[in-house]
Amino acid sequence: xxxxxxxxxxxxxxxxxxxxxxxxxxxxxxxxxxxxxxxxxxxxxxxxxxxxxxxxxxxxxxxxxxxxxxxxxxxxxxxxxxxxxxxxxxxxxxxxxxxxxxxxxxxxxxxxxxxxxxxxxxxxxxxxxxxxxxxxxxxxxxxxxxxxxxxxxxxxxxxxxxxxxxxxxxxxxxxxxxxxxxxxxxxxxxxxxxxxxxxxxxxxxxxxxxxxxxxxxxxxxxxxxxxxxxxxxxxxxxxxxxxxxxxxxxxxxxxxxxxxxxxxxxxxxxxxxxxxxxxxxxxxxxxxxxxxxxx
Numbered sequence: 001x002x003x004x005x006x007x008x009x010x011x012x013x014x015x016x017x018x019x020x021x022x023x024x025x026x027x028x029x030x031x032x033x034x035x036x037x038x039x040x041x042x043x044x045x046x047x048x049x050x051x052x053x054x055x056x057x058x059x060x061x062x063x064x065x066x067x068x069x070x071x072x073x074x075x076x077x078x079x080x081x082x083x084x085x086x087x088x089x090x091x092x093x094x095x096x097x098x099x100x101x102x103x104x105x106x107x108x109x110x111x112x113x114x115x116x117x118x119x120x121x122x123x124x125x126x127x128x129x130x131x132x133x134x135x136x137x138x139x140x141x142x143x144x145x146x147x148x149x150x151x152x153x154x155x156x157x158x159x160x161x162x163x164x165x166x167x168x169x170x171x172x173x174x175x176x177x178x179x180x181x182x183x184x185x186x187x188x189x190x191x192x193x194x195x196x197x198x199x200x201x202x203x204x205x206x207x208x209x210x211x212x213x214x215x216x217x218x219x220x221x222x223x224x225x226x227x228x229x230x231x232x233x234x235x236x237x238x239x240x241x242x243x244x245x246x247x248x249x250x251x252x253x254x255x256x257x258x259x260x261x262x263x264x265x266x267x268x269x270x271x272x273x274x275x276x277x278x279x280x281x282x283x284x285x286x287x288x289x290x291x292x293x294x295x
Contacts, residue, residue: 078276079118081125083137083146089261090128092168093147096291097124100283123276135160135264144269144277151238151259155199161270163281164263167288171240173202173256178227179249181234186210186254189234196226197236206236206256224248 082102084093094104102124106117115128127143132155134148139158146160149169153160175186175195183189187210196217197203207214217232226232227250238259239245239252263284270277 078123078274079125080123080145080276080280081127081143083127083129083134083143083148085131085134085148085152086128087131089131089147089149089169092166093261096166096168096284096287097147099287100280102126102280124280132156138264138266141266141269144266145280146264147261148264149259150257150262151199151202153262153264154205154257154259155201157201159267161265161267162262163265164284164288166261166263166284167292169261170258171238172252172258173199173236174239174252175206175234175236175254175256176224176227176239176245176250176252177234179251181227181251183234184253186234187212188253189214193234194226194232195234195236196223196232198223199236199238202256203236224250 080102082097082104084090084104084107090107094107097103098105101121103119103121104117104124104126106112106114107126107128116125117128118125127137129137131148131152134143134146135153135156135158137143138146139160145163147166149171151171151173153162154173175189177183177189186206189195189212191213192215194215194217195203195207196219198219198221200216200218203214203216217226219226223235223237224244226235228248234253235250236256242252245252263281265277265281
């Protein structure tokens with residue numbers, strides 16, 4: 001039906017000003033987006049096109065925007081950031097991730113002082129941090145993945161996703177006393193006795209489970225000196241081979257739990273993942289399965 005409205009067709013805008021349909025940036029582009037979803041008559045007031053073509057034009061702009069957005073996101077390579085712990089777990093962590101396609105062997109270089117390195121393939125980045133800081137970097141999103149001992153995860157409980165038990169770095173959290181001590185179980189310790197540990201949260205959880213009140217003394221190192229100097233009746237510490245306890249006249253009387261290295265992830269990053277993180281996690285799982293079959 002022919003339109004009789006004297007206001008149609010609308011007067012073309014000033015040619016020195018960008019057409020809101022053509023412009024792609026700044027105010028004009030925002031003006032276009034503001035019309036999406038409005039009624040036909042509203043579009044008619046904003047865009048210099050007949051009502052019949054108004055919605056079609058908006059659909060065209062949506063398609064253009066979608067193509068440009070997808071194209072730009074595909075061109076940008078996704079970099080997986082992994083927090084690695086200094087110390088005993090580092091070498092095995094690098095080996096495992098290297099077998100899974102993320103090569104951070106630069107951290108093994110003699111005299112290396114870099115705390116952040118990229119993998120040669122450009123898909124990965126490693127942050128070298130203290131053991132207790134790995135869960136923090138992952139929980140706050142500075143790293144999508146991290147490798148850390150289960151003992152650290154228990155001592156510093158944060159909102160993390162435990163993804164893979166990597167199987168290396170095995171040790172146990174244990175209660176130990178002097179070899180000459182009459183106590184042979186943790187429950188034998190007297191109420192309100194003093195226990196020294198670096199792992200205060202783990203120790204408190206354990207003794208609370210026994211309904212045994214103890215006075216916990218936090219130390220940062222050489223907790224074996226606690227019973228030797230008389231400062232504490234017992235200690236709670238990690239035990240790998242037991243050699244340190246033996247050489248200092250101590251004996252483990254009860255285990256709290258066994259600990260191995262774990263691959264952990266940021267829950268939000270995993271939910272927003274487009275496949276890159278899942279591929280990396282699956283690659284690590286395959287490496288762990290293959291290594292577990294080896295004698």
